[in-house]
Amino acid sequence: MIKKYDSTKLHQLVLEIYQKYGFSKTDSEKIAHTLIYTDMHGIQSHGVQRMIMYDNFIQSGKVRIDSKPEIIKETPVSAVIDAHFGLGQLNGIYSMDVAIKKAKNAGVGIVTTKKSGHYGIAGFYANMAAEQGLIGISSTNSRPAMLPTHATQSFLGTNPIGFAMPANPHNFILDFATTTVPQGKIEVYRKLEKDLPALWVAKNGDQPVNDHNDTTNLDLLRDPKSNVGLTPLGGVSEFTGSHKGFGLGMMVEIFTSILSQGDISHEIEADNLAVGPCQSFIAIDPSMFGDREQIIKRFSAYLEDIRNLPAIPGKTIYVHGDKEALNYEDAKQNGIKIDDATLAEIKAIANRLNVDADKYLN
Known part of the structure; x- marks a missing residue:
């Protein structure tokens, strides 16, 4: 089963876990930011799902x-x-x-x-x-x-x-x-x-x-x-x-x-x-190569031309980054998706490090 969890609270949980490992607060903030950024953009394979692998690497x-x-x-x-x-x-x-x-x-x-x-x-x-x-x-x-x-x-x-x-x-x-x-x-x-x-x-x-x-x-x-x-x-x-x-x-x-x-x-x-x-x-x-703003403006217009091409009925034309931007807005409003198996892995790591995961996940 997959449930949604508040991204801000989840960020704080990841931050506390990495500080418990021994990383500085500054470095822990960077780590938490990259993992939560990834999940907020809908890339579940490389967000907090990866914490169990990193845990194994740190312990070994x-x-x-x-x-x-x-x-x-x-x-x-x-x-x-x-x-x-x-x-x-x-x-x-x-x-x-x-x-x-x-x-x-x-x-x-x-x-x-x-x-x-x-x-x-x-x-x-x-x-x-x-x-x-x-x-x-x-x-x-x-x-x-x-x-x-x-x-x-x-x-x-x-x-x-x-x-x-x-x-x-x-x-x-x-x-x-x-x-x-x-x-x-x-x-x-x-x-x-x-x-x-x-x-x-x-x-x-x-x-x-x-x-x-x-x-x-x-x-x-x-x-x-x-x-x-x-x-x-x-x-x-x-x-x-x-x-x-x-x-x-x-x-x-x-x-x-x-x-x-x-x-x-x-x-x-x-x-x-x-x-x-x-x-x-x-x-x-x-x-x-030229005026930066004009280059970006022309590129943005090019992307919009692609989005507006005739589409297969029932389908939407996305350019790279569109789906991620939509996922980000949804996650900001409704939370990050985490499956039960990944959640159990995070809780096990937190428990071993004496971090109260439940206060961030409820």
């Missing part, structure tokens, strides 16, 4: 509470950052801030970060730049999950890409895994006891796995030695464009692990404390 030492990101190579337009295995959200905010500052000074900022952690949704960091009048791009590699086209074992991560550009009435935000769906969406469907509706997961390279009760296969999703993995965007056949999702995943790998000289997806293991994801953060100042 894969996430180091006191670590701070450090610039180890820098030019006026670029930087390489060693995150020293701090929490991914904190590394991401720091890294995009560096990219934004460089873009404001030089027109463009490109940052690549290694030894990081799971940082949530790529679109959050891209939108950090858009909120300051810039174009933002962010991506991350991850543990193996994607089956390269025609392969029977996973090798690439879900390797998402986030892109954001200022627009009216709200920013354009494109955020997608280069697999058909992210790992977190599979987790949400299993918690809700819903079968997978399409070819999201395959075994032996091309055989669909749809039954949410198929623990024999679904529990092997993150095991690169198994014959089960997530399909690339485009599925398992070149006829449907599988090679395009596979290629996009490889492009992410180049901008994250290859340029930072960090860990490639297939080198990242859940139990190996010496390896971690790599990320990239790009900020671009549109004023390099």
